[in-house]
Amino acid sequence: MSHHKNLSEHQIDAVNVVPFVLSSEERDAIEEEKHHYEDARAASIEALKIVQKKRGWVPDEAIHAIAEVLGIPVSDVEGVATFYSQIFRKPVGRHVIRYCDSVVCYITGYQKIQAVLEEKLGIQLGQTTKDGRFTLLPTCCLGNCDKGPTMMIDDDTHSHLQIENIDTLLEQYP
Incomplete structure (x- = not known):
């Protein structure tokens, strides 16, 4: 008892x-x-x-x-x-994807990149994949406005994103 x-x-x-x-x-x-x-x-x-x-x-x-x-x-x-948005207050995946959702990246098409990421990863903004591999977060600006759309995976910046290159990019982060 x-x-x-x-x-x-x-x-x-x-x-x-x-x-x-x-x-x-x-x-x-x-x-x-x-x-x-x-x-x-x-x-x-x-x-x-x-x-x-x-x-x-x-x-x-x-x-x-x-x-x-x-x-x-x-x-x-x-x-x-x-x-500071770079300080995570809840557990995140092994790799954090931060894509720029600023006005400039909007004009250059970040919404298509976001849609492809959400579909391929099976998650929405602020969520982590079931296997704990990726967390998807928007960020206000990555300071790469002349190279949009832009995102970071961990500390690596990826610019001039193309939908057809997303799979290859994600494969670099096991």
């Missing part, structure tokens, strides 16, 4: 939660970044990138842990994490 018999299921889950802990590697790297700035808040974006590089995304609990290491309010780290 459980000693939690008077607790609701939600309360039992809360009892069994393991607290989030930054790895020593993450903590040391964040501490190192902190020392590069007069104001520790300036290290927030780099701290978020450190966690994301190791984990693939930044869980809510990491926001609190980062704020603690930097010695700043949680709201400051949350604000930075929310502002």
Whole structure:
């Protein structure tokens, strides 16, 4: 018989939660970044990138842990994490496809590229493929306006996209 018999299921889950802990590697790297700035808040974006590089995304609990290491309010780290679209707040696929949906890429045909990606991957914007391979995200501008339509897969920029080349492009990212 459980000693939690008077607790609701939600309360039992809360009892069994393991607290989030930054790895020593993450903590040391964040501490190192902190020392590069007069104001520790300036290290927030780099701290978020450190966690994301190791984990693939930044869980809510990491926001609190980062704020603690930097010695700043949680709201400051949350604000930075929310502002930057390159910080992922939920799990993403092994490869993140960010296609430009700016006015210029609209004129050059990004909507056809988006439709082909959604069809081939079987997902909509903001979703991840069932196999965890790709996440599809729009982004406001990739700064490649003279070469649209443009998208990034991970850190690689692909410009002058053509529908007939999408399969070949996706095959480069197993």
